[in-house]
Amino acid sequence: MKLPCLKAHANFIAIKNQIIRMKKLILFVFVSLSSGMALFAQKSYQYLVNLNDTKNDKLSVTLITPKIEKSTGIFAFPKIIPGTYSISDYGNFITNIKAMDAKGGALKINQLNENQWKIATPEKLYKITYEVEDIFDTEKKHQIYPMAATNIEKNNIVVHTPGIFGYIDGASKLPFEVTFEKPANFYGSTSLKPVSTTQTKDVFKLANVDELYDSPIMYGIPDTTSVKVGNCQVLVSVYSPNKAFQSKDIASWLSKLLDASKSYLGGKLPADRYAFLFYFRDLKDKHAFPPGVGGALEHTTSSFYYLPELPAAQLKNTIVDISSHEFFHIITPLTIASKEVKEFNFNKAILSKHLWLYEGTTEYTAHHVQVKYGLNTVQEFLNKLSDKITTSRTEFNDTLAFTTMSKMAATTYEKEYNNVYQKGALISACLDIYLLHLSDGKYGLKDLTHDLGVRFGKKRYFNDDELFDEIADLTYPEVKDFLVKYVAGSAPIPYDYYFGLAGVKFTPYAEHKVISLGGINIVLNKNNQFAVGAQSQMNEFGKKLGYKIGDEIYAFNGVAITPTTMNTIIDSIKQHSKEGDPLTVQIGRKNANGQLEKLTLSSPLLKVPVIDKNKLELMPKPSEKALLVQKAWLTTSSSDVSTIETPQAKAEDVASIDAIVKALYHVISGPAGERDWKRFNSLFLPEGTMGIAAKNTDGSIKFKSFTPETYQKNNSPLFTRLGFYEEEIGRTLSDYGTIAQVQSAYQYRFEKDAPVKERGVNLITLVKSQGRWWIANIVWQGETKDNPLPSSLLKKIMSTP
Numbered sequence: 093m094k095l096p097c098l099k100a101h102a103n104f105i106a107i108k109n110q111i112i113r114m115k116k117l118i119l120f121v122f123v124s125l126s127s128g129m130a131l132f133a134q135k136s137y138q139y140l141v142n143l144n145d146t147k148n149d150k151l152s153v154t155l156i157t158p159k160i161e162k163s164t165g166i167f168a169f170p171k172i173i174p175g176t177y178s179i180s181d182y183g184n185f186i187t188n189i190k191a192m193d194a195k196g197g198a199l200k201i202n203q204l205n206e207n208q209w210k211i212a213t214p215e216k217l218y219k220i221t222y223e224v225e226d227i228f229d230t231e232k233k234h235q236i237y238p239m240a241a242t243n244i245e246k247n248n249i250v251v252h253t254p255g256i257f258g259y260i261d262g263a264s265k266l267p268f269e270v271t272f273e274k275p276a277n278f279y280g281s282t283s284l285k286p287v288s289t290t291q292t293k294d295v296f297k298l299a300n301v302d303e304l305y306d307s308p309i310m311y312g313i314p315d316t317t318s319v320k321v322g323n324c325q326v327l328v329s330v331y332s333p334n335k336a337f338q339s340k341d342i343a344s345w346l347s348k349l350l351d352a353s354k355s356y357l358g359g360k361l362p363a364d365r366y367a368f369l370f371y372f373r374d375l376k377d378k379h380a381f382p383p384g385v386g387g388a389l390e391h392t393t394s395s396f397y398y399l400p401e402l403p404a405a406q407l408k409n410t411i412v413d414i415s416s417h418e419f420f421h422i423i424t425p426l427t428i429a430s431k432e433v434k435e436f437n438f439n440k441a442i443l444s445k446h447l448w449l450y451e452g453t454t455e456y457t458a459h460h461v462q463v464k465y466g467l468n469t470v471q472e473f474l475n476k477l478s479d480k481i482t483t484s485r486t487e488f489n490d491t492l493a494f495t496t497m498s499k500m501a502a503t504t505y506e507k508e509y510n511n512v513y514q515k516g517a518l519i520s521a522c523l524d525i526y527l528l529h530l531s532d533g534k535y536g537l538k539d540l541t542h543d544l545g546v547r548f549g550k551k552r553y554f555n556d557d558e559l560f561d562e563i564a565d566l567t568y569p570e571v572k573d574f575l576v577k578y579v580a581g582s583a584p585i586p587y588d589y590y591f592g593l594a595g596v597k598f599t600p601y602a603e604h605k606v607i608s609l610g611g612i613n614i615v616l617n618k619n620n621q622f623a624v625g626a627q628s629q630m631n632e633f634g635k636k637l638g639y640k641i642g643d644e645i646y647a648f649n650g651v652a653i654t655p656t657t658m659n660t661i662i663d664s665i666k667q668h669s670k671e672g673d674p675l676t677v678q679i680g681r682k683n684a685n686g687q688l689e690k691l692t693l694s695s696p697l698l699k700v701p702v703i704d705k706n707k708l709e710l711m712p713k714p715s716e717k718a719l720l721v722q723k724a725w726l727t728t729s730s731s732d733v734s735t736i737e738t739p740q741a742k743a744e745d746v747a748s749i750d751a752i753v754k755a756l757y758h759v760i761s762g763p764a765g766e767r768d769w770k771r772f773n774s775l776f777l778p779e780g781t782m783g784i785a786a787k788n789t790d791g792s793i794k795f796k797s798f799t800p801e802t803y804q805k806n807n808s809p810l811f812t813r814l815g816f817y818e819e820e821i822g823r824t825l826s827d828y829g830t831i832a833q834v835q836s837a838y839q840y841r842f843e844k845d846a847p848v849k850e851r852g853v854n855l856i857t858l859v860k861s862q863g864r865w866w867i868a869n870i871v872w873q874g875e876t877k878d879n880p881l882p883s884s885l886l887k888k889i890m891s892t893p
Contacts, residue, residue, distance in 0.1 A: 134158055137268040139257060143311060144275055149226035149244045150187075153256065157217050158266050165214025166261040167191075169207045170254040170438040173240070173305060177443065177501040177509050180236045182255045183207030189222035207439060208261070224256050230380045238381045238398040239389040243371070248331045249278075250371060251309040252396070254438075264301040264438075271295045272311070279314035281329030282307060283367040283393040302436070308389075308396045310369045317343040321350040324361040332372040336401050342370060345408055348801055349416055352465035355728075356457075356538065362422050367394040368415060372401040375620075388414045390421035390454075392550075403655035405809050412467075416458035423454070428544045434553040445556045447498035447509075448579055452516020453541065456524070459517070464728050466799025473726070474596065474708040477521055481587060481706035484514035491582040494519065519579060522590035523571070525725060529593040529717070530568050533724030540567060587706070595714025595722040599707040605699040607666045609675070610634025614645060614658070621680075622646075622653060633698040637677065644680035644688070657813050672696045741774035746864040749825065749832055753856065756867065757838075763815045769804050776800050777859070777866045785873040795871075815843050821851070822886040830860035837885045838872075851875040853885070 138156040145152060169183040183206045191199040191209075193216040200212035211217055227234065227241035228250070236255070243250035257270075272280065272294045280286075280294050284307050288295045298304045316329045317339040328343040346368065354361050373379060373386075386399040395418035399407060432444040444450070463473035484490060488511040497505040498512075524537035543566050548554055554562055560580070564572035578585050588598040611631035617623040624643045628634070647653060651661050665675070676694045683689050714722060745755035752775055759772045783797040798806075810816070822837035834856040839848045852874040859868050875881050 136266055137259070139268065139270045140273070141256070141271070142273045143249055143278065144273060146244050146246070146249070149229065151224045151244055151249075151256070153222055153224055155220045155258075157220060157260065158263055160214040160217055160260060160263065164261055165211040165217070166204070167201075167209045167211060167220060167258050168261050168439060169258045170305070171207050172441050172502065173254050173438065174433055174436045176237060176240060177447075178235055178237070178506070179441065179502060180240065180254070181206040181234070182236070184232060184234060185225040185227055185230070185242070185255060186258070187223045187225060189220065191217055192219045192221075194218040220258075227255060228379050229377070232380075234380065237387055237389070238373075238379070238385060239387040239396055241380075241398075247312055247333070248371070249311040250396075251280075251311065253305050253307065257304060259301045267300065268298045268304050269295065270298065270304070272309075274311060277313055278311050279316065280309045280311050281314070281316060281327060281367060281369055282309040283327065283363075283365045283391075284309070285365075301438075305438075306391050308369060308391060308394060310371065310396070315339045319343055319347060319350075321347070322354045322359070322361055324350075324354075324363055325365050326350060327365075327367040328370070329367065330370045330372070332370075332401055333374045334401055337370065337372055337404055337407075339370075341404065342368070342411060345412055346415055348465075348467060348805075349412055349462070350419075352461050352467060353416070353419060355465060356461045357423075358542070362427065363393045365393055366419070368397070369394060370397045370399065370411075372399055374401055388418045390418040392422065395419065395421075405812075406655050408809075412462075413458065416461065417455055420454045420457045420461075421450075423457070423541050423545065427550050428541060428548055429553055430556045430559070431553045432556065441502040443499055443501060445495035445498045445580075446559055447501065447512045448494050448516045448519045449559070451512035452518075453520040453537065455513045456517040456520035457538075457541075460521075460524070463726055466801045467805060469796065469798050469802060470710065470726055471796075474710075477518065478706050478708045480514040480518055481708075484511055484518065485584075485706070487511075488514065490515070490584045493580055493582050494578075495580045515585075518585065518587070522578075522585055522587070523574065525590055525594045525721060526574055527567060527571065528721045528724045530570060532717075533720045535567070536724065587708075591708060592711075593718060593721055594725050595711045595718035596708050597711045599704065599709075602704045602707060603701050604704070606702050607669050607671065607697055608633050608700045608702075609648070609662060609665065609677075610637055610639055611700070612639055617642075617644065619644075622658065631700045633695070633700055636698070637675070637693050637695045639677075639679075639693065640681060642682070645677065646680065646690075647678040649674075649676055650678075660810050660813065669697055671699045738776070738778050739770040739774040741864065742771065743864075745771070745775065746866070749827070749834065749858060749865060752858065752865045752867065753820065753823070753834055753836060756856070756870075757818055757820055760811070761817045761819070763844075764811070764813055767804075767808070767811050769808070772804065773800055775867050777868050780867055781869050783869070783871040785871065787876075793873075817841050817844055822881075824885060832858040832860075832865075834858065835885060837881055851881055853881065 134156065135158055137158055140154045141151055143151070167189075169186060171181055171183075172179055189201060189203075189209060191201040191211050193199060199216060202210045202212070204210050224242065224244075225232075226244040227236055228238070228243040228245075240252055240254070241250070242252050242255040257268075274280070274292060274294065276291045284296050284298075286294045287297050296307075298307065310329055310331065312331050314329070315331070315338060316327060319326050319328070326343075326346075328339045328346065330337050330339040330342060332338070350361075386397075388395055388397045395415070397411075397414070397418075399411070429450065430444040430446060432442055433450070459468070459473060459476050462468040463470060468476075488508055492505070492508060494515065497508045501509045501512075520537060527540060528534075528536045540563065544554075544562070547562070547566070560572045560575045563575065577583050591598050608631055611629055611634045613625035613628040614622050615625035622645045624639050624641055624645065626641055628639070628641060630639060645653065648661055648665060651657075653661055669675075673696065674694060675697050676692055679691050679693060680688045681691055710722070711718070742755075744751060746752050755771070756775055759768055759775075780800060781797055782800060782803050783795055785793050785795050787793060818838055818840040820836050821839050824835045826833045826835075834854075836854040836856060837851065838854055839851040841847060841849050852872055854870055854872045856867060857869040859866050873879075
């Protein structure tokens with residue numbers, strides 16, 4: 093049990109920040125039309141796309157048009173789509189467009205601008221044909237985000253509909269029928285239900301262009317996993333050209349998040365079907381986007397992800413974070429939104445003032461659900477908010493009114509847009525705390541968004557200028573004052589006050605000393621080797637050790653680093669070393685002739701000063717009211733927690749105190765490889781907790797509490813890489829009726845016959861209920877020279893009932 097809660101270091105690759113900053117909303121689908129259509133006037137669009145014919149990264153598209161009566165005869169593609177807050181001009185990728193009458197005669201068609209074509213005699217229009225160019229590897233300059241772009245290649249076709257399907261101006265509310273003719277081994281991953289499907293053809297029907305643009309499809313050789321989460325059937329579909337990622341693994345990563353989301357939303361997910369579509373880019377492929385850029389786009393019942401194909405362990409936490417963000421867009425703005433969003437103008441940038449609600453609340457909720465249900469620790473959650481404060485105040489204009497920025501996010505304030513994921517989330521965090529403060533912990537932001545959803549729902553919208561009044565009507569007048577001052581106004585948020593309401597201390601600036609490996613930025617070079625990056629800001633120790641920019645790094649203290657082990661190795665050195673301990677670094681460095689030479693750098697470790705900016709941490713002694721708010725904000729009631737399903741335990745594991753203690757040691761011990769986490773979790777009460785009393789760098793003892801789910805998340809990568817063998821070496825028991833406490837001495841090693849690495853004590857609280865024993869809590873502390881294991885504990889273990 094003794095593994096510390098490991099916190100991944102992402103300094104060796106900036107992918108997470110790039111992903112967060114590139115995230116945008118977008119809505120897509122692919123349309124088509126079956127061949128041999130009857131020649132008659134119709135009231136719907138009928139599209140046909142043949143996926144078997146993808147010459148030169150292009151698709152040929154055929155549209156049988158609806159009968160045009162009062163239309164202006166303009167055929168259009170989107171200039172901008174909901175949530176991207178950026179001009180896309182999809183029409184730039186449409187070529188060879190032709191218009192015909194029912195007899196096949198050509199009609200005159202003229203291009204008006206990047207996205208619109210004028211048909212001279214619209215009353216005669218029957219059919220339009222054109223070609224669509226692949227955006228992923230185009231050489232044209234464009235501003236389209238990768239998670240909103242099309243891909244047309246042999247093994248994968250990404251159908252983002254705004255880039256493939258047009259509509260006739262004035263007739264966007266008519267229904268669409270979309271037919272895909274496909275290779276026999278292709279599967280179309282989507283949340284849509286086809287009206288008909290065969291091995292070689294799929295047909296979809298959609299109510300209007302909004303639904304069409306809200307339904308992405310990814311075609312290819314299937315790697316899919318489907319799981320049931322409460323009322324919702326969830327599809328996870330993956331395209332990973334080098335098989336670095338598999339759908340079953342990502343589905344397992346997301347399972348606890350979805351369970352927590354279900355509980356967070358009151359026990360029921362707001363959709364019966366949902367699809368996570370993941371495209372992983374082979375790093376060797378040349379795409380039309382900056383290197384390392386990735387992102388995700390949300391839709392009503394699906395989300396699409398464009399990510400670099402890095403080692404799975406390197407992206408796991410990022411995938412969970414951004415999946416959480418995109419999933420919670422189901423609430424805002426896909427349920428709660430203004431007229432500007434729900435009656436979107438695809439050809440003119442008319443944006444809403446309330447990005448703080450659409451993106452900010454979603455970003456905050458994505459992190460909040462993880463701390464509420466134990467997927468992140470409290471300090472991990474506070475660290476995320478702290479980073480957002482620093483980024484918001486150093487990289488963006490903190491006095492620019494958020495409503496003003498939102499309205500002009502696609503134009504004047506385009507460079508300020510990414511603050512929605514920083515200050516936007518902080519607005520929501522402070523609003524949540526303030527609501528809980530005003531209501532004595534009974535009503536928070538989650539309740540507010542629920543009530544707004546009831547008031548407006550998917551088919552209604554609010555007026556931008558009336559939202560603050562609507563919120564005040566549902567809550568308190570003070571909340572409108574908060575929104576007027578800090579969202580519509582230019583005043584910076586006083587974080588010390590609002591976080592203080594929840595017993596959280598805000599420290600703008602503090603300095604302390606820590607063990608450092610040199611302050612280097614570790615990146616992957618063009619040879620896919622870890623190296624000292626050009627952005628490194630070496631500290632005193634890094635300069636003393638002798639790093640140089642470009643040095644390839646192979647090992648620390650003789651332990652080779654890989655993408656899956658580097659974080660753990662660095663963490664271990666920082667946590668378990670003291671000043672003066674030796675550090676060796678095996679590197680490769682080019683000599684004067686350009687040849688790579690292997691060298692070893694060495695120096696005693698130093699503690700270097702580190703500056704904490706905008707630090708958030710729990711107060712040691714908050715007021716009674718602040719403690720009430722803190723509990724409501726950061727924890728969940730036992731009744732809520734119990735909605736998360738506990739796996740069925742083996743009867744023999746929980747039949748007695750002796751059995752459950754032995755099962756606990758056994759399930760986490762063994763050679764390198766995945767542990768049986770279902771068995772592990774089956775031992776605990778749904779509201780069960782864990783904790784560790786560990787030394788700080790200054791020698792003081794600090795207690796950290798977390799859930800079994802967090803223990804699994806943090807330690808699973810280490811178990812996969814290393815063997816871990818923990819055994820009980822002594823036990824005392826104190827029991828009364830259906831409760832018991834076991835004081836269990838332990839020792840562990842990383843190989844079965846290796847020297848013991850550490851000894852200590854597990855304090856295990858047990859309860860008997862429903863005819864079996866459960867673990868209610870485990871806390872542990874390692875043995876030290878000043879605090880050796882008592883001899884009275886080191887005695888023969890007696891079987892207990």
